[in-house]
Amino acid sequence: MTSSPTSTSRTNVAAVGTALAAGLVFGLGLTISGMINPAKVLGFLDLFGAWDPTLAFVMGGAVLVTLPGFRLLRRRGAPVFSQMFRFPTRSDIDPRLVGGSALFGVGWGLAGFCPGPALAALGAGIGGAALSGSGVTAVAVFVAAMLAGLAVPRLLPTGGPRTTSPAPTRQDG
Amino acid sequence: MENFTPVSGLIGGMLIGLSAVMLMLFNGRIAGISGIASGLLARPSSDTAWRAAFVIGVLAAPALYGIATGPVDIALAGGPALLAVAGFIVGLGSSLGSGCTSGHGVCGLARLSPRSLVATAVFMTTAFATVFIARHLLGA
Numbered sequence: 001m002t003s004s005p006t007s008t009s010r011t012n013v014a015a016v017g018t019a020l021a022a023g024l025v026f027g028l029g030l031t032i033s034g035m036i037n038p039a040k041v042l043g044f045l046d047l048f049g050a051w052d053p054t055l056a057f058v059m060g061g062a063v064l065v066t067l068p069g070f071r072l073l074r075r076r077g078a079p080v081f082s083q084m085f086r087f088p089t090r091s092d093i094d095p096r097l098v099g100g101s102a103l104f105g106v107g108w109g110l111a112g113f114c115p116g117p118a119l120a121a122l123g124a125g126i127g128g129a130a131l132s133g134s135g136v137t138a139v140a141v142f143v144a145a146m147l148a149g150l151a152v153p154r155l156l157p158t159g160g161p162r163t164t165s166p167a168p169t170r171q172d173g
Numbered sequence: 174m175e176n177f178t179p180v181s182g183l184i185g186g187m188l189i190g191l192s193a194v195m196l197m198l199f200n201g202r203i204a205g206i207s208g209i210a211s212g213l214l215a216r217p218s219s220d221t222a223w224r225a226a227f228v229i230g231v232l233a234a235p236a237l238y239g240i241a242t243g244p245v246d247i248a249l250a251g252g253p254a255l256l257a258v259a260g261f262i263v264g265l266g267s268s269l270g271s272g273c274t275s276g277h278g279v280c281g282l283a284r285l286s287p288r289s290l291v292a293t294a295v296f297m298t299t300a301f302a303t304v305f306i307a308r309h310l311l312g313a
Contacts, residue, residue: 012222018199019223023230026192026204026275031235031245033185034178039248043176045304054182059278061186062193066283069194079201086201091287098295100270101277105296107262109303112250114274115267116206118260119228120235121247127236141253142260149264150211 015081030120033058038112038121045109107149111142118143193280196227205276206231207267270296 034040035058043052070087079085108114113121122143125136193204200223202209209224239245249256267273270292272281277296281289 015200016222016226019196019202020226020230022192022196022199022204023227024234025188025195025230026206026227027231027234028238029185029188029190029192030231031185031238032188033182034246035185036235037246037248038250039246040176042250042304045300046308047301048305048309050176052176054176054178057179057182058186058189059274059282061183062190062279063283065187065190066193066279069190070197070280070283073194073197076198079197080199082199082201084201085197086203087197087284088203088281088286088288093288093291096269097271097288097292100266100268101292101295102266102270102299103262104266104270104273105299106303107259107264107266108274108296109300110250110262110307111256111259113256113259114206114263115210116231116273116275118263119206119210119231123232124235124239124245124247126232127239135247135249138249138253138256139247142256142263145257145260146264147210147214149261149266150207150268151214152265153268154211154215 011081018081026116027120027123029062030117031124033061035117036120036124038117040112041108041114041117042112045112113139113142115146118146189275189279190283193275193283203276203280205272205280207264207273208271208276211264211268266296 030036034054040052041055043050044055073079073085074087104114118139122136122139125139196202196204202223204227209227212220212224213228235245250259263273270277272278272289272292274293274296277286277289277292282293
């Protein structure tokens with residue numbers, strides 16, 4: 001790093017701005033796709049009901065962009081406002097991955113909410129456009145419980161989400 | 174299939190993918206919501222600001238969209254008790270499993286990551302099973 005303190009802080013501000021922009025696009029995508037609505041997600045997960053395949057189109061549409069997108073980026077070498085691409089590097093399949101994912105699926109199936117859509121629904125509710133007062137409270141309950149659940153593994157003696165040294169590759173998602 | 178909306182699904186999905194590519198292009202990070210949110214629960218670091226900014230964006234976009242276009246459909250699956258239990262399981266599971274539908278499902282599948290392929294197959298399976306049991310066996 002040969003950049004001056006001023007240009008470094010400018011880069012930091014830019015990185016926060018681009019993260020905000022990416023978050024806005026993400027939230028917009030969740031809203032337009034209908035995934036912000038648990039009923040729609042459960043319509044996909046209910047294979048033996050009035051099945052709604054929309055979620056598959058959402059995942060497909062996303063991967064249609066990320067698959068070539070990530071490939072092009074790897075050729076680029078480095079991100080615009082950071083030193084390196086932090087693509088996860090782990091490839092082992094351990095009980096924690098399988099058990100955690102199994103548990104996640106159960107919670108997802110119960111409520112029709114996963115972390116992104118739950119946050120987006122909370123935002124919609126706070127914006128006042130989508131939900132009644134009690135609805136916003138219920139979504140807030142889900143998000144608060146979700147944050148508590150996310151925090152629990154950090155409190156376990158085995159340590160939180162496995163930090164693979166030395167680079168902070170951390171979580172996959 | 175009366176609620177099937179493939180076009181808006183595809184467009185929304187492509188926006189989600191675009192967001193993931195943006196975050197990697199500019200910040201070098203994977204757009205995994207559970208990872209980003211759980212990172213915010215850790216001790217403040219140099220990553221706190223961009224994570225908070227991303228989450229604020231996810232919250233703000235639907236709010237602004239609703240204000241611009243009118244109410245968005247959000248039908249909750251149950252009352253606060255069910256949502257509290259489900260929320261805790263979702264948080265715990267995605268933390269232990271190192272990701273959710275965005276990190277494993279979208280970003281991981283695009284990288285053809287074996288961990289993400291397994292994680293996605295497992296959570297899809299248990300989610301299908303949970304809904305089947307809840308709706309068709311228990312009649313909830």
